[in-house]
Amino acid sequence: MACTLFPVGRLNLALAALVSGLATASAMAAPDELVLKNGSRIIGVVKGIRDGLVTVETEFAGSLKIQQDQILSLQSDGPVVLKLKDGEVLTEPRLDVTREQLVLTSGAAPAEGYSLRDLALSDPEPWELGRGYRWTGQASAALGAQRGNTDTDEFDYRLDTVWRSLQDRYTAGLNGEIDEANGIKNAENWAALLKYDRFIEGPLYWGVNASAEQDKFADLDLRYYLGPYLGRQFYEQPVLTLSGEAGLVFVDEDFMLAEDQNYLGANWTVDASSNYLGDSSRLYLKHTGIWNLDETDNVVLHLVMGLSFPLLLNIEGAAEVLFKYDSAVPSELENLDQSYRFRIGYAW
Numbered sequence: 001m002a003c004t005l006f007p008v009g010r011l012n013l014a015l016a017a018l019v020s021g022l023a024t025a026s027a028m029a030a031p032d033e034l035v036l037k038n039g040s041r042i043i044g045v046v047k048g049i050r051d052g053l054v055t056v057e058t059e060f061a062g063s064l065k066i067q068q069d070q071i072l073s074l075q076s077d078g079p080v081v082l083k084l085k086d087g088e089v090l091t092e093p094r095l096d097v098t099r100e101q102l103v104l105t106s107g108a109a110p111a112e113g114y115s116l117r118d119l120a121l122s123d124p125e126p127w128e129l130g131r132g133y134r135w136t137g138q139a140s141a142a143l144g145a146q147r148g149n150t151d152t153d154e155f156d157y158r159l160d161t162v163w164r165s166l167q168d169r170y171t172a173g174l175n176g177e178i179d180e181a182n183g184i185k186n187a188e189n190w191a192a193l194l195k196y197d198r199f200i201e202g203p204l205y206w207g208v209n210a211s212a213e214q215d216k217f218a219d220l221d222l223r224y225y226l227g228p229y230l231g232r233q234f235y236e237q238p239v240l241t242l243s244g245e246a247g248l249v250f251v252d253e254d255f256m257l258a259e260d261q262n263y264l265g266a267n268w269t270v271d272a273s274s275n276y277l278g279d280s281s282r283l284y285l286k287h288t289g290i291w292n293l294d295e296t297d298n299v300v301l302h303l304v305m306g307l308s309f310p311l312l313l314n315i316e317g318a319a320e321v322l323f324k325y326d327s328a329v330p331s332e333l334e335n336l337d338q339s340y341r342f343r344i345g346y347a348w
Contacts, residue, residue, distance in 0.1 A: 032056070032076040034066065042066070046076040046095065049122040051237050065279075071116060073098050085120045089129060095122065130166050137161030140318065140345020154179045154187075156341055169205075171195040177339065189215035203233040207245065209267075218337065219257050219329055223300075225249040225290065227267060238275045245269040251290060257330050263294040281309040292328075301325040311344070318343045 034042040034056065044058035053065045054074070074097040082090045082102070096103035102114040127134040137160055144154035158175040176190030191213035199205045212224040229247025245268060252262040273284040285305050292298035306320025322339040329335055 033074070034071055035073045036066070036070050037072050038070070046074065049119060051121075068116060068119070071097065072100060074116075081123050083120050083122075083124045083128060084114065084118050086118070089124070127165055133163040133165045133170075135161070135163050136348060138316075138345050138347040140316075140343040142341050142343045150181060151183070152179070152181045156339075156343065158343065158345070167199060169195075169197040169199075171197070187217055189213070189217070189220075197231065203236075205231045205233065207231055207247075209247075209249075215324075216256070218324075218326065219255050219333060220326075221254040221256050223251065223253045225251040225265065225267065227265075229267060229269075231269075238279070240272070240274050240276075242272045243270075249290065251292070253328075258328065263292050265293055266291040277307070281307065283307055298328045299325070300327075308347075314347050316345060316347050318345070 031043045032046045034044075034046070034054070036042070042056060042058065042064070044056040044064070047055040047057055047063070049055075049068060052068045054068055054071060056064045056066060058064055074095060076095040078094060080092050080095045082092060082095075084090070090104060092104060097116050100116045102116060102119065104114070121128070125134060126132050139159045141158070142154070142156040144152070146152040155178045156176070158173075160173045161171075163170040171193070172195075173193040174190070177187050179185070179187035191211065193209065193211045195207055195209040197205045197207040206228065208226075208228050210224070210226045212222065214220060214222050227247055227249030229245045231243060231245035234242040234244065247267050249265050249267040250262070251265045254260050268289050270285070270287045272286075273282050275282055277283060284307075285303075287301070287303045289302070290300040301323070302325075303323040304320060306318050308316050308318040310316050319342050320340075322337075322341070324337040325335055327335055
């Protein structure tokens with residue numbers, strides 16, 4: 001009896017081609033379809049709806065992001081969880097939009113139905129359904145060294161992290177700097193921050209913050225403050241996130257040369273970021289201020305502006321400038337400190 005052997009390598013290639021062909025045929029058997037208001041028709045796979053954008057993976061142009069309000073109709077197979085802007089959550093066997101109206105089979109829609117404009121996002125994360133917290137953060141450092149006529153060593157570090165739920169938010173931060181020139185330390189400072197926010201209604205929230213900082217080369221042995229504030233989340237979209245806070249704080253300052261003091265102060269914060277330059281980059285600004293209500297000519301201001309961008313996986317770089325102003329420092333010291341940094345860190 002004759003037996004013909006099929007080479008193992010060719011058999012593996014044939015099986016791989018068959019599996020690939022079946023997967024391709026399956027994916028092409030029921031593609032998702034979008035029709036835009038301008039008449040354009042897009043075939044692909046809908047990956048999700050979030051922040052007013054529908055993400056579609058296509059064969060001809062890769063990943064596309066389409067404005068939600070430009071869609072006339074959409075058909076996407078497969079079960080989907082929909083969260084509406086009023087907080088209602090619907091579970092549907094498929095995502096179906098006809099003439100800008102959500103076609104629902106769950107029977108949960110009111111008589112007038114739901115418009116696509118009523119949809120906040122699809123397939124929300126657990127924290128967006130009121131279960132637990134989303135944890136985000138970044139840890140980074142900057143190192144610098146110079147050898148020659150002047151030997152300098154610089155080390156900057158920073159940690160920012162946020163726990164966010166639908167009802168509240170916890171924020172923690174730590175940053176500092178240690179510099180030497182010719183073996184003599186010429187900069188040593190650090191600052192730590194803890195905050196708690198409780199969302200009230202819509203964009204409003206109240207909170208309490210506590211902060212401590214030290215800057216020996218600015219005569220500051222220790223400054224700490226604690227107090228409540230009222231905040232407003234003006235925008236919370238990737239293209240612009242903007243919040244502002246104002247409140248009162250009790251401030252205690254210990255100096256090495258100047259006279260120690262404590263006072264009631266007005267405290268404010270402005271926090272903004274944007275992905276305007278691209279989905280993977282971020283422009284950011286954070287400003288805080290304390291105004292001494294006992295001696296109204298005394299004010300402390302901090303400002304950070306920068307641009308962060310991805311490098312590899314979750315590794316990102318950031319170029320930033322920092323300004324620190326304190327009107328109460330001794331006359332022989334500068335009121336304004338400026339720092340320019342390039343940091344590399346890990347974001348999650």
